[in-house]
Amino acid sequence: MDLQNKTVILTGASQGIGRAAAYKFIEAGCNVALVARSQSLIKQLAADPGRAKTLPLPADLSDLGVCDRVVKETLDRFGQVDILVNNAAVGIYGPSHTALLTEVRKVMQLNFFSPLALTRACIPPMKANGGGLIINISSIIGQRATPWAGGYCASKAALEHLVESMRVELTPDNIRFSTLYPGVTQTGFTRNALGKTKTAQGRVSGVSAKRVAAKLMYVAQKEPRDAYVTLLDRLFVMGGHLLPSVVDWAFQRYFQPH
Numbered sequence: 001m002d003l004q005n006k007t008v009i010l011t012g013a014s015q016g017i018g019r020a021a022a023y024k025f026i027e028a029g030c031n032v033a034l035v036a037r038s039q040s041l042i043k044q045l046a047a048d049p050g051r052a053k054t055l056p057l058p059a060d061l062s063d064l065g066v067c068d069r070v071v072k073e074t075l076d077r078f079g080q081v082d083i084l085v086n087n088a089a090v091g092i093y094g095p096s097h098t099a100l101l102t103e104v105r106k107v108m109q110l111n112f113f114s115p116l117a118l119t120r121a122c123i124p125p126m127k128a129n130g131g132g133l134i135i136n137i138s139s140i141i142g143q144r145a146t147p148w149a150g151g152y153c154a155s156k157a158a159l160e161h162l163v164e165s166m167r168v169e170l171t172p173d174n175i176r177f178s179t180l181y182p183g184v185t186q187t188g189f190t191r192n193a194l195g196k197t198k199t200a201q202g203r204v205s206g207v208s209a210k211r212v213a214a215k216l217m218y219v220a221q222k223e224p225r226d227a228y229v230t231l232l233d234r235l236f237v238m239g240g241h242l243l244p245s246v247v248d249w250a251f252q253r254y255f256q257p258h
């Protein structure tokens with residue numbers, strides 16, 4: 001898709017991958033609705049000179065009622081929605097069998113139900129506009145779960161399966177779906193996660209948020225079904241599918257809580 005003058009709803013725009021992506025979409029000439037809870041951060045992003053085509057939309061997406069408002073305010077300002085990027089998410093670390101159910105529920109609410117609610121709200125205006133693109137930011141560990149992060153991995157896997165159904169159902173309406181699967185990325189994600197135990201992930205340096213955002217631009221333009229940021233991420237997922245027991249063994253050896 002040619003991104004010039006397209007309207008994008010970007011969730012989790014205040015920090016990390018979402019913030020880096022906001023700069024990229026702005027540079028590409030898009031109208032960008034910036035969604036996150038941190039009002040000051042997204043307002044500051046929108047206030048910089050040359051950012052006339054941005055709309056800060058402070059919202060806590062755990063409250064599903066706000067999803068319709070986010071889409072309505074975007075339509076009121078820009079008249080259409082071409083791309084929805086479901087990026088906002090939260091992690092949870094610790095033994096999966098003792099994780100607090102209230103916390104696992106929070107993870108599912110933000111990582112699964114809010115992308116579903118936003119997708120549902122975007123479909124009527126996208127249909128009316130001849131189609132649209134929905135990009136979900138998943139994770140390589142949504143494809144092959146790691147220990148000590150079961151609730152998070154499950155939330156991403158659930159979204160991936162939902163997309164597989166919706167992609168086929170909505171093809172006649174020209175609603176397209178792409179999924180980007182980052183690996184470890186240098187953001188505040190681990191610090192912001194629920195649960196107490198940090199894992200081996202904390203010891204892997206990972207790629208920059210800018211690099212993931214650059215890949216996201218590729219996804220928005222070329223619309224691949226699935227995309228990875230690095231070859232190692234792709235190999236990790238392939239290994240998980242082809243040699244699951246070997247990967248279990250490796251995880252047992254190297255992924256220790258600390």
Ligand SMILES: NC(=O)c1ccc[n+]([C@@H]2O[C@H](COP(=O)([O-])OP(=O)(O)OC[C@H]3O[C@@H](n4cnc5c(N)ncnc54)[C@H](OP(=O)(O)O)[C@@H]3O)[C@@H](O)[C@H]2O)c1
Binds near residue numbers: 012014015059
């Ligand atoms: N970092 C990694 O290693 C990694 C690896 C694979 C996949 N990912 C995925 O990449 C995406 C971005 O993660 P990140 O690393 O950039 O994480 P991050 O730095 O923690 O940023 C998360 C973003 O989500 C927003 N957010 C959190 N809770 C929210 C809520 N209730 N309502 C609205 N917005 C909310 C945050 O803004 P506010 O706090 O202002 O609300 C922030 O902008 C996520 O989908 C994550 O699962 C990350």
